[in-house]
Amino acid sequence: xxxxxxxxxxELFGALAGLMLAASACGGAGAAPTATPAPRQAxxxxxxxxxxxxxxxxxxxxxxxxGQQVFVGGGVKTGDEARAxxxxxxxxxxxxxxxxxxxxxxLSPEPTGATTQWTLVAGKVWTFVSxxxxxxxxxxxxxxxxxxxxxxxxxxEYAPATGQVAATCLEGLCRLIGTTGQFTDLTTGQxxxxxxxxxPPSPAHPMDADELAEWAREFPEAGSxxxxxxxxxxx
Numbered sequence: 116x117x118x119x120x121x122x123x124x125x126e127l128f129g130a131l132a133g134l135m136l137a138a139s140a141c142g143g144a145g146a147a148p149t150a151t152p153a154p155r156q157a158x159x160x161x162x163x164x165x166x167x168x169x170x171x172x173x174x175x176x177x178x179x180x181x182g183q184q185v186f187v188g189g190g191v192k193t194g195d196e197a198r199a200x201x202x203x204x205x206x207x208x209x210x211x212x213x214x215x216x217x218x219x220x221x222l223s224p225e226p227t228g229a230t231t232q233w234t235l236v237a238g239k240v241w242t243f244v245s246x247x248x249x250x251x252x253x254x255x256x257x258x259x260x261x262x263x264x265x266x267x268x269x270x271x272e273y274a275p276a277t278g279q280v281a282a283t284c285l286e287g288l289c290r291l292i293g294t295t296g297q298f299t300d301l302t303t304g305q306x307x308x309x310x311x312x313x314x315p316p317s318p319a320h321p322m323d324a325d326e327l328a329e330w331a332r333e334f335p336e337a338g339s340x341x342x343x344x345x346x347x348x349x350x
Contacts, residue, residue, distance in 0.1 A: 153204065154224035157185040160202045165194030166211075172218070190218035193238070198333075205229060206245035207253065210334050214238050220256070232256065239272040241334040244287075259312045260293045267303075268337050270330065278311035283326050286340050291316040304344040321347035 215238025229251035267287025284301035
């Protein structure tokens with residue numbers, strides 16, 4: 116009988132210990148914090164010569180500073196011979212050429228399915244968009260048309276005096292869309308133009324040597340890609 120009581124006590128203690136371990140495990144799992152991705156943000160990371168920025172459309176243009184955050188409604192503007200680089204925390208890079216004005220229209224905080232939208236008021240920009248964009252969208256608008264890129268390198272120039280737009284797709288998939296809704300799809304090493312507001316984009320054609328040289332000069336991150344592309348024959 117004593118042996119049976121000892122066996123019973125052993126089994127009882129074992130069951131209680133198991134329950135305590137299970138409860139501890141559940142409590143530990145419940146207490147573990149859920150990782151929340153940091154909201155996406157845009158900030159100025161490089162400056163050369165006269166570069167101004169403003170926090171909102173109604174704010175004054177002031178001298179930009181390194182690390183300055185660019186909020187929706189705000190923007191960056193470069194002077195003659197000036198350059199700037201704006202990074203988005205998801206890995207996207209934007210480089211502004213001289214005499215360029217760029218406005219941030221939309222920047223959704225979530226990293227998945229993210230929406231990013233800019234307006235190019237004047238000048239020229241070169242961008243890199245990471246494949247981490249996933250199912251999101253990255254768009255740059257002008258009064259004469261807009262361009263989208265999915266996973267790689269895009270350049271865009273807008274001349275307010277003539278309404279002309281020129282888009283280059285150094286690598287990846289890009290689309291130039293006119294204000295009438297007509298569009299031209301571009302892939303690696305191609306470019307397209309819009310002659311003015313209300314005009315359709317031209318058919319895709321190979322990038323010329325001048326555009327490739329500008330990519331190499333203005334966007335050093337793409338240097339290794341530029342060397343792999345054959346420019347269009349001179350005309």
